[in-house]
Amino acid sequence: MKAFDLFRPKDLFQAFSRLELNQHETVLKSGGTDLLIWIKKGLVSPKEVVDLSSIDSLNEIEVKEGEGILIGTNVSLNRIIDHPEMKRRFPALIEACETHSDAVLRNKATLVGNVCSAVPSGDTIPPLLCYEAEAVVQTSCSKRHLPLPRLIIGPRKKSISKTEIVTHLWIPLPKADLSVGAYRRASRRRALDLAQAAVACTLFQHRGERDFRLAVGALSPIPVRVSEGERILNETSNIDEKIADRVADAVLKAIQPITDVRGSREFRFAVTVELVRESLSLCLTRAKTEEGCY
């Protein structure tokens, strides 16, 4: 691996001071499961890596009742999976985390790192879009919340500057009696492979009102919500196969799949239809069988 200096700050103050000092030659690391591979492959050649994993205050999952859940940048995917509140409130995100890599790598890979990698196939991004997650972006003297569609602006491209850190993700808690969801992805093997196509479908129910959300990954330069599909679902009381087909059509219109090593454009179109049907049907079945879980 190419040589680099390593800075392991004790707190955010030290991290910001370092970034401001060295801004153009520094990259941030959380788990490092993407970053170290990119350095090994020569895709990035930083002079210095600022390793956020040494900052204890970024290890927490904090539930703010009635408002939202705050997840620090060092929280691993396995900790998200094991967190009872996350499971109860954000089931499609849990399913996506369980799909990510394998049971050992998930001890290291983080949720914030997955978002910050900003790759089209990032497994946790479609459900986070459904849940309207926001990145908490800080500098030494400011703090702002950035919705994910404004953070991720292209493949591996984020809108934030070199002196900013995504310290947390914030997932708001919507008012709902029931939250169900599903994440379905196509990949060549179950573990240790990236998505060829992925669909997240979530449903919040509150006093009889239903709120469907739908997002896709690996099918466009960045994962996206499909608002037309959501509109069809939210305007229909009896969702049958015909409706599911209309939703799938809306999804096909919203995506621009490419041909790459993992699959052809044609395959991706075809498999997307199946993934939409599957995730929707799972969501509806779960809504019938799950107890009011909010």
Added chain:
Amino acid sequence: MPKHALSFVLNGETVDWEVETNATLLQALRENGVTSVKRGCEEGECGACTVVIDELAQKSCLVLALEVEGKSVLTVEGLPAAPGKLHPIQQAFVDEGAVQCGFCTPGFSMTTYAFLKTHPNPTDEEIRHALSGNLCRCTGYLSIIKAVKTAAEALSKPIVAGEGGEGDVR
């Protein structure tokens, strides 16, 4: 590259090493003679380099050596066993024919060690899931899954006084 001081607990004993900032834990361990930890893909795919860091299985090719400062690292060299005996996980791998060339075995053993601590009575499905990040090119996995079950049974048996030598090997 200047070297940096690193102090951590390796297999129960504090060690003080000098490592380069870009050295992975895998490299540092092997350079310091801990050669049970195997260098496979070095990209997080094969699991041959798996060690246990503070109770969690981790792929050491994706951990920087300096990240384990102050932490506790366990490799198969440190699996507790009675004198002259193997740890029950290692014995189960031998007994069930789960070792052929053996290259993947240390990694599987460490994943299994961390897994059985939290899942003392695992189902086949849980075992498959837990081992999904470790690859074996020889055995076809069935014997490995069986070995994990056998190890779980062995570890759940009460310790017979005197038999374990130094006591609990779990």
